Amino acid sequence: VEPLVGIERGMTAPDFALNDSDGNEVHLSSFRDQQKPVLFYAMATWCPYCAQDFKALSNVYQNYEQDVSFVVMSLDLSEDAPTLAKYKERYPKLQSIPFAPGKSSILADYQITKTTTKYALDKNGVIIYKGSGAFSEEQWQTLLDALRDS
Numbered sequence: 078v079e080p081l082v083g084i085e086r087g088m089t090a091p092d093f094a095l096n097d098s099d100g101n102e103v104h105l106s107s108f109r110d111q112q113k114p115v116l117f118y119a120m121a122t123w124c125p126y127c128a129q130d131f132k133a134l135s136n137v138y139q140n141y142e143q144d145v146s147f148v149v150m151s152l153d154l155s156e157d158a159p160t161l162a163k164y165k166e167r168y169p170k171l172q173s174i175p176f177a178p179g180k181s182s183i184l185a186d187y188q189i190t191k192t193t194t195k196y197a198l199d200k201n202g203v204i205i206y207k208g209s210g211a212f213s214e215e216q217w218q219t220l221l222d223a224l225r226d227s
Contacts, residue, residue, distance in 0.1 A: 080203055084187050089202050090117070091186045095150060097175035098162035108146050109202035114224040115146040117187075117196040119179075121153040122164040124192040126211040133214045135170040141221040147174040152189055154179050195220075199227035 080089045092106040108115040120127040138147075151161060161176040183189075187196065197206035197220055205227055206220060 084196070084204065084207065086204050086207065088204055090196060090198050090204050093180070093183045093186070095148070095175075095177035095180065095183070096158070097177040098158040098165060099175070100158070101175065103148055103175050103177060105148065105198075106202065108198070109200070112200040113146050114144070114200050114227050115148060115198050116220070116224065117198065118147060118149045119152045119184075119187075119189045119192060119194040120149055121151055121192050122156055122160060123153070126193045128167075129211040130193055130217075131168045131171060133212055134217050135168050136214050137217050137221065138174075139170060140218075141225060142173060144225040145221050147171075149174055149176045150183065151177070151179045152184055152192060152194075154181060154184075197224050199224070 080087060082089045082091055084090065090105060092104065094102055094104045097103055105117065157178055161178060165171065165176045191209055193211055194209045195207065196204055199205050205223060
């Protein structure tokens, strides 16, 4: 039995497609097809809490890179691919993560209204965590461990 599609824990996250700052199309469902957990993260280049998150994540992500994927999307619809590509340069250890301009339809589907919004999806695309706020390295490790083991 397939879980319901929705944005609450235990539901299958709604699928979407984005074009990242490198020009690649990213489909959320492709991670489920690969049986790979994914963290969907909403940010903005002007957000100081996002910068804290990326700095902390930079110190731990190399331990999870092979096992957990990320999709980062700007919730500021004025931020385009070149803006995000330049921002991503600040975080050399996160270069494998796609950063994509936002889409109003995805913001609406996921009811995203603030930066640092995180949706953690297990390898079947089911939401195991949703929340927001900047994470410490320890909090990132806890969440990434849970994803890796999902």
